[in-house]
Amino acid sequence: xxxxxxxxxxxxxxxxxxxxxxxxxxxxxxxxxxxxxxxxxxxxxxxxxxxxxxxxxxxxxxxxxxxxxxxxxxxxxxxxxxxxxxxxxxxxxxxxxxxxxxxxxxxxxxxxxxxxxxxxxxxxxxxxxxxxxxxxxxxxxxxxxxxxxxxxxxxxxxxxxxxxxxxxxxxxxxxxxxxxxxxxxxxxxxxxxxxxxxxxxxxxxxxxxxxxxxxxxxxxxxxxxxxxxxxxxxxxxxxxxxxxxxxxxxxxxxxxxxxxxxxxxxxxxxxxxxxxxxxxxxxxxxxxxxxxxxxxxxxxxxxxxxxxxxxxxxxxxxxxxxxxxxxxxxxxxxxxxxxxxxxxxxxxxxxxxxxxxxxxxxxxx
Amino acid sequence: xxxxxxxxxxxxxxxxxxxxxxxxxxxxxxxxxxxxxxxxxxxxxxxxxxxxxxxxxxxxxxxxxxxxxxxxxxxxxxxxxxxxxxxxxxxxxxxxxxxxxxxxxxxxxxxxxxxxxxxxxxxxxxxxxxxxxxxxxxxxxxxxxxxxxxxxxxxxxxxxxxxxxxxxxxxxxxxxxxxxxxxxxxxxxxxxxxxxxxxxxxxxxxxxxxxxxxxxxxxxxxxxxxxxxxxxxxxxxxxxxxxxxxxxxxxxxxxxxxxxxxxxxxxxxxxxxxxxxxxxxxxx
Numbered sequence: 001x002x003x004x005x006x007x008x009x010x011x012x013x014x015x016x017x018x019x020x021x022x023x024x025x026x027x028x029x030x031x032x033x034x035x036x037x038x039x040x041x042x043x044x045x046x047x048x049x050x051x052x053x054x055x056x057x058x059x060x061x062x063x064x065x066x067x068x069x070x071x072x073x074x075x076x077x078x079x080x081x082x083x084x085x086x087x088x089x090x091x092x093x094x095x096x097x098x099x100x101x102x103x104x105x106x107x108x109x110x111x112x113x114x115x116x117x118x119x120x121x122x123x124x125x126x127x128x129x130x131x132x133x134x135x136x137x138x139x140x141x142x143x144x145x146x147x148x149x150x151x152x153x154x155x156x157x158x159x160x161x162x163x164x165x166x167x168x169x170x171x172x173x174x175x176x177x178x179x180x181x182x183x184x185x186x187x188x189x190x191x192x193x194x195x196x197x198x199x200x201x202x203x204x205x206x207x208x209x210x211x212x213x214x215x216x217x218x219x220x221x222x223x224x225x226x227x228x229x230x231x232x233x234x235x236x237x238x239x240x241x242x243x244x245x246x247x248x249x250x251x252x253x254x255x256x257x258x259x260x261x262x263x264x265x266x267x268x269x270x271x272x273x274x275x276x277x278x279x280x281x282x283x284x285x286x287x288x289x290x291x292x293x294x295x296x297x298x299x300x301x302x303x304x305x306x307x308x309x310x311x312x313x314x315x316x317x318x319x320x321x322x323x324x325x326x327x328x329x330x331x332x333x334x335x336x337x338x339x340x341x342x343x344x345x346x347x348x349x350x351x352x353x354x355x356x357x358x359x360x361x362x363x364x365x
Numbered sequence: 366x367x368x369x370x371x372x373x374x375x376x377x378x379x380x381x382x383x384x385x386x387x388x389x390x391x392x393x394x395x396x397x398x399x400x401x402x403x404x405x406x407x408x409x410x411x412x413x414x415x416x417x418x419x420x421x422x423x424x425x426x427x428x429x430x431x432x433x434x435x436x437x438x439x440x441x442x443x444x445x446x447x448x449x450x451x452x453x454x455x456x457x458x459x460x461x462x463x464x465x466x467x468x469x470x471x472x473x474x475x476x477x478x479x480x481x482x483x484x485x486x487x488x489x490x491x492x493x494x495x496x497x498x499x500x501x502x503x504x505x506x507x508x509x510x511x512x513x514x515x516x517x518x519x520x521x522x523x524x525x526x527x528x529x530x531x532x533x534x535x536x537x538x539x540x541x542x543x544x545x546x547x548x549x550x551x552x553x554x555x556x557x558x559x560x561x562x563x564x565x566x567x568x569x570x571x572x573x574x575x576x577x578x579x580x581x582x583x584x585x586x587x588x589x590x591x592x593x594x595x596x597x598x599x600x601x602x603x604x605x606x607x608x609x610x611x612x613x614x615x616x617x618x619x620x621x622x623x624x625x626x627x628x629x630x631x632x633x634x635x636x637x638x639x640x641x642x643x644x645x646x647x648x649x
Contacts, residue, residue: 052543071546072547073547073551074549077547079547081540082540083538084540085538087541087563098545102548146544147547150548
């Protein structure tokens with residue numbers, strides 16, 4: 001229903017630049033998460049999309065229409081806040097009807113819309129109740145109902161689940177996804193929870209220090225992180241990053257890590273020198289006597305279906321996600337191998353991933 | 366942690382003693398109002414701990430003009446009406462200005478150092494500024510005028526109203542404004558439809574405090590009024606006669622009457638008052 005374009009957005013607060021030259025395109029009906037640590041500029045970006053904040057420079061387009069100077073109420077956005085922003089001096093009905101009342105809709109239409117939305121969210125039995133007396137869960141549903149009842153073209157969600165407890169969060173996550181698919185709005189979701197970002201989004205924009213580090217489908221971001229920050233920020237535990245200093249040559253399929261030969265995806269870039277970081281996801285680490293590296297088991301964390309084994313390989317500690325059936329004891333000396341086709345090499349000084357067959361694969365599907 | 370028995374007993378004794386010390390004057394003024402002359406006057410040479418012959422004489426004294434022992438020419442009717450008028454209008458002025466100012470300060474960080482200057486205004490002892498004010502008021506011909514008192518009451522209690530309201534507004538999350546604005550409200554609309562109704566408790570309790578401040582003022586009214594617009598506290602101070610000196614019984618009677626409006630108001634807004642006083646505590 002709406003196609004969002006953010007062009008060179010800049011927002012400063014005093015001497016702090018919260019958002020630097022941000023460019024982002026969100027397709028119609030797409031669910032995009034803006035994901036990053038606190039203070040990365042994600043909420044600021046969101047507030048500029050909604051119109052609550054004015055960018056210092058840059059442009060915002062909805063469906064090709066310039067929106068930068070349009071007030072929030074006229075942008076056709078629904079906004080759901082972290083602490084729900086439920087009006088506790090009104091009952092549930094009035095809360096949900098608030099936006100329609102401001103927009104001066106006819107009473108019948110309003111009534112129909114309120115009843116339809118509350119029924120969809122299963123809060124129709126609470127309509128007469130004082131919103132201040134609701135449980136957190138119901139409050140959040142009221143907030144959700146209020147933001148979707150006005151049929152926004154764009155649905156903005158600012159960490160809507162972060163105040164809920166873990167069990168409720170997973171229930172609401174599924175609910176949110178279902179409703180978004182039913183209504184089909186373009187949705188922007190701000191979160192610092194990677195599970196939410198990964199499970200809800202069509203695409204994720206990973207932000208840090210006011211810029212978008214990478215934007216892509218959840219799996220692409222996970223498998224092919226474009227920067228060290230993304231590699232480190234997504235995944236639990238995060239990607240292992242092993243520092244080494246080696247020149248790279250186009251066509252290489254091996255690199256040397258302090259004497260050990262490690263197979264990597266074919267390298268598509270020449271580099272003379274400089275520090276590199278070899279990125280490997282814990283699930284791509286194997287214990288194998290034939291492995292090129294040796295190490296001592298440093299710690300074992302049992303997690304049920306699998307375990308996180310930390311192996312000290314001398315210059316670094318490597319975390320491996322292994323099946324619980326793998327036998328590993330603290331103090332054991334083990335061989336360590338990496339799944340070659342999954343490895344990423346980063347330029348340690350700029351943080352950018354170097355070109356390799358791994359990323360070529362990305363372009364061809 | 367379980368406290369030792371004797372410590373607990375000591376604590377209760379201390380509480381009891383303090384409670385007695387605080388409640389005795391209330392008891393004393395209440396009973397004094399109903400004592401006949403011989404029981405409240407020092408001339409009796411004896412202390413009456415309670416009224417032996419309860420009477421409404423004191424009330425009759427303050428409301429009648431020809432009196433056996435009163436040299437006063439005025440009844441208490443006028444001061445009571447005056448007090449009500451100037452206190453209420455002064456409170457309205459302080460609240461309207463204070464609520465709007467507090468909202469600007471709380472939400473938009475308006476005013477720079479002005480909010481703190483307002484606070485500094487409260488640090489002046491009133492006695493230090495009352496003489497210059499009297500001279501200004503005399504120059505403006507506002508002595509012994511209702512608006513003369515109302516303006517100064519509004520100004521004097523404004524910092525108090527502003528700061529108290531600011532804390533209430535601070536406690537209302539800004540997301541509520543933003544939610545209303547995204548739903549199509551203007552900033553003013555969000556203030557009127559969402560923030561003000563949520564701040565009812567704060568407004569009610571702040572208004573009560575401001576009213577009590579105005580109601581109990583003595584110094585300002587003493588200096589800025591003469592005959593026509595004297596208030597209850599000033600009138601109480603005038604209740605004396607050449608014959609018997611201070612008229613403690615009638616003073617107590619009028620004091621008792623003066624205590625009624627704040628108490629009634631307090632009961633009327635009790636629902637909001639409890640919420641208002643504990644506002645911040647519940648929220649976080």
